[in-house]
Amino acid sequence: MKIYIDVLVITNALISLIYLQCISRIVHQKIPALREAAACALGGAGSLIAMIHTNSFGGALGVTLGKLAVISAVIITAYLPENFSAFIKRLFLYGLMEVIFGGCCFMLINLTHSRIMYMRNYVMYFDISLLDIGICSAMLYVMIVIYETVQRRKAAAHKKYRARYTLGRYEITLPAIADTGNCLSDSFTGQPVVIFRSDDMYRQYELDIPERMSFYGFHPIPYNTVGGEGLVYVTSKGEVTISCGKSMKRVLCCVGIIASGERSQCAVFNPCLLT
Template sequence: MYYELYIDILFLVNFMMDYILLLLIKKILKCTATLGNISLGALTGALLTCLVVALPIPWPLLKILLFHGVVNILMLKIALRLKWDKKLWKALFLLYITSFLLGGILEHVRQYVEIGSLFFVLAVGCYYISSGIWKILDLIFKTGQCRCDVELYVNGRCVTVPALIDTGNTLRDQLTGKPVNIIESQTAEELFGKEIPEGIRYISYHTIGRKNAVMPVAVLDSLRIAGENEKWVDKPMIGISEEKISSDGEYRMIINPDT
């Protein structure tokens, strides 16, 4: 018994599926990767998959290791510009979860599609279904948020505030490209007193209901994110919000996940 495999079809199907999966992971992790990065990552994944399939490797276990230990990791690093840290392994875990989810949806609806060419249209539709499912899960379980205490240091002062690490905060300084964290004006007064922070300037931002707004930004000496995964950050950028960050005061700062 043997199977006839068309390498061009294998490449096209893998490229399309990898592209959709990478888009989903980019959306979940709030990565800054461009569509060009996603395309390059999907291209890498599809080419390496075809190469591993075509090579006469006599050991099935070695092929499995190449697929899961080399192809997938390289594809994620190229597409999402990830470093060798926890975010890469989280992305790898999400790759398998989203593959399972997308594969289940495709398997369920494929029985209603008789024309093979419609498979590609169907796959795109499944992307939006999977994206919607993940968004619902994110709202239920708050997977994109984590609370912690943060110590802010400037000019010999230290202020400790409850903070929220929110993957939805993708604010960056347009001049330097550095991530911007956000504190309330009351916290800024505790840090700087009535003095105007040195080097303060303004960046543009937008939120739901507010477009083309501006926010003052200052640079602190350092900050420490307390907790199990303690982290020190030198010269962090801090945006000062005139509005309350949390209506109930549960947290007074929003941490950019790229900080």
């Protein structure tokens, strides 16, 4: 089969984009557009290992290590993992998706004897035109948008949410509001932020004293949500659990705290965290 490098690189860049979007939803970490584009470009460029032809064990080992290096570079570029365990988790998820996708393609190749799919050195090649790639990508994007819209409306249909924050022996539970406008992400970890509007939490961590704020691991970032706008003090410490009736879900996120003042205490979260 004749392999066209442009089709090879573009299709694998799109596959990398799909993997990264799936992982982002699993770990609840938003990827900045520039880093996502760079990671996809690396994934596409890494597909060039399909051009290597080897029949020796050493060559196969080199190709395998090369593929692992490409995946590692994609993960680091996209997520900038804060520690080794976070890197390993994302590396495992990316590898798992490679195995599932590659396995499905391999099965289709053998069952249908398709001539448009070709697998070599852990890389899939689709013998289709760039126009077909564009059409398929557009259809996939529309499907993703429809799915997210349905999930957000489904989540927003429930009115009585509660959010519990736990850190050590301290625990507080507040009424919660599902707000699709809360797209706030922590600038250090990239994780979404659940905003707790509570004087109790504000006093607990002494957020009006800069020295104590740093001691507890908080840093200020600007925000804008249904409760207003200003500065919110964010930390990655602690656990957040959102419940609705009998259903409960621990969400992977950062926590932002602002004083409630004369307003009622509540938490504000993006319903995407529940999907």
